[in-house]
Amino acid sequence: VVSQTSSDLPSSTLLVCAGLLRDPASLGDGASILARHGTRLLAILVVCTAIVGAVVGSYRGGLQLGYAAVKLALLWLTPLLVALPAVRAAYRVCGIAASYADVCAAALVGSARAALLLAVASPIVWLGYSVHIDYHVAILVLCVVMALAGIVLAATMGALMPGHGLAKTLAHAMGLAALAVVFVQSGWVLRPFVVRPRADVAFLRPIESNAFASIAASWRSARGRYDGWDVRREGLLADPESDAPATPPSRGIR
Amino acid sequence: MTSPASLPTLWLGVALAYLAVGLVIAVMLERRGSPRTTAAAAIACWPLLASLLVRPSAPSVRGPLGPRIDDAAARLRATMADPAADELVVVEDLDELVADLHHADARLAMVDALLHDVSGSVPAAGTEAGIVALRSARARAAHEVEAVVDGMMQLRLSIGLRSLAGNAVPVRERLQDLRARLGAVEEMTRLELEPTA
Numbered sequence A: 001v002v003s004q005t006s007s008d009l010p011s012s013t014l015l016v017c018a019g020l021l022r023d024p025a026s027l028g029d030g031a032s033i034l035a036r037h038g039t040r041l042l043a044i045l046v047v048c049t050a051i052v053g054a055v056v057g058s059y060r061g062g063l064q065l066g067y068a069a070v071k072l073a074l075l076w077l078t079p080l081l082v083a084l085p086a087v088r089a090a091y092r093v094c095g096i097a098a099s100y101a102d103v104c105a106a107a108l109v110g111s112a113r114a115a116l117l118l119a120v121a122s123p124i125v126w127l128g129y130s131v132h133i134d135y136h137v138a139i140l141v142l143c144v145v146m147a148l149a150g151i152v153l154a155a156t157m158g159a160l161m162p163g164h165g166l167a168k169t170l171a172h173a174m175g176l177a178a179l180a181v182v183f184v185q186s187g188w189v190l191r192p193f194v195v196r197p198r199a200d201v202a203f204l205r206p207i208e209s210n211a212f213a214s215i216a217a218s219w220r221s222a223r224g225r226y227d228g229w230d231v232r233r234e235g236l237l238a239d240p241e242s243d244a245p246a247t248p249p250s251r252g253i254r
Numbered sequence B: 001m002t003s004p005a006s007l008p009t010l011w012l013g014v015a016l017a018y019l020a021v022g023l024v025i026a027v028m029l030e031r032r033g034s035p036r037t038t039a040a041a042a043i044a045c046w047p048l049l050a051s052l053l054v055r056p057s058a059p060s061v062r063g064p065l066g067p068r069i070d071d072a073a074a075r076l077r078a079t080m081a082d083p084a085a086d087e088l089v090v091v092e093d094l095d096e097l098v099a100d101l102h103h104a105d106a107r108l109a110m111v112d113a114l115l116h117d118v119s120g121s122v123p124a125a126g127t128e129a130g131i132v133a134l135r136s137a138r139a140r141a142a143h144e145v146e147a148v149v150d151g152m153m154q155l156r157l158s159i160g161l162r163s164l165a166g167n168a169v170p171v172r173e174r175l176q177d178l179r180a181r182l183g184a185v186e187e188m189t190r191l192e193l194e195p196t197a
Helices: A006-022 A030-057 A063-082 A084-093 A100-130 A135-160 A165-190 A211-222 B004-031 B036-053 B066-080 B091-119 B128-168 B171-196
Strands: none
Touching: A006 A030, A006 A100, A030 A063, A030 A100, A030 B036, A063 A084, A063 A100, A063 A165, A063 B036, A084 A100, A084 A165, A100 A135, A100 B036, A135 A165, A165 A211, B004 B036, B066 B091, B066 B128, B091 B128, B091 B171, B128 B171
16 A cells, blocks of 8 residues: 555645554654655644644633644654653663664654544544533543553554564553653643633743652552642742742642 | 753754754765655654665675676766756665666676686585576576666666657666566576576
């Protein structure tokens, strides 16, 4: 399906989409995927995640449509630009000779496939958001959809990477953990994606704490200890010399 | 400690450095013949596309057909560079074919050196059959490499025909067929040598 002639050039992005959905391995391997389809795969990834972002932004509407579209595309690109050397290191540590081109190609194909499926499923998400489901349910829906897309990415990437057996399983798990950490923290920095219908719209919330501290605080709250929720600015963008808590977000924005 | 006032400067510096690296990689990719869209994408996404700079290198050993391969590749590249042949053949396909040809040529050079070495001494008992088989396999491999080089020359004519006749001439498939033919040489040689092994 994906083998192309020059006469296919005008529709070759559609052929790449077909290859992604039917048989990602047919796109080639390693450097040949990057050379022949790299730009198209990047375009598919950015456009599809932007579509999903716009759908998520539709819960609030207005400017949030564009903000969420841009941020969701950034959210999916950031792990690919930052964490792939760690994925390759995980494979090499487990004795699997994976070139950096292999890792980049597998991650790019996996991400593009997941993004394509996300875009295909986005009308269902949009339907739910358009009837104004509860705000917390809307956030949970977004998390579940992202988790499902992550499973697609993991499975596709695993099928395309070299190696086999327990070593590959271990290497893949370590690599995915690195990608997941970057993805989660990027999502934390880039929030909000879902904004209450009558809340103010902001491109980014103030930098405060990190995703994992927030999860730990949620865990403590679930066990009846409601401490540890003081919002403090942390990280490179925050003011490390100030002990004062950051300005809490306006009520209703999450 | 980083003062708040310096933060925008810091982030601006990091962003500019990132884009500068991307720009350098984009220029290098463009000079190596990658499509401009790929080079442009590399400005923002260079960590993903930088591995395109590391292509399979040609072997250091040159074989008997090295000059013919270089000549055919140069002529085909010149034809591909003609505006009328724009985007008919992907540059990476040709790069991979030329790299495969040079590797096959280097293997021929190794076999030639081996046969020259063996023919200079008195052959040990029982090695004549092996030498004959090696000569035969070498001749077959050389014939296939020459056929692929000839095919590259014919491809130039196909590109010219394509520019006149339109989509009916499958230029890219022919290039891929040449690479597949070259890849089949090893398999054919293995099958040929099986009875003597």
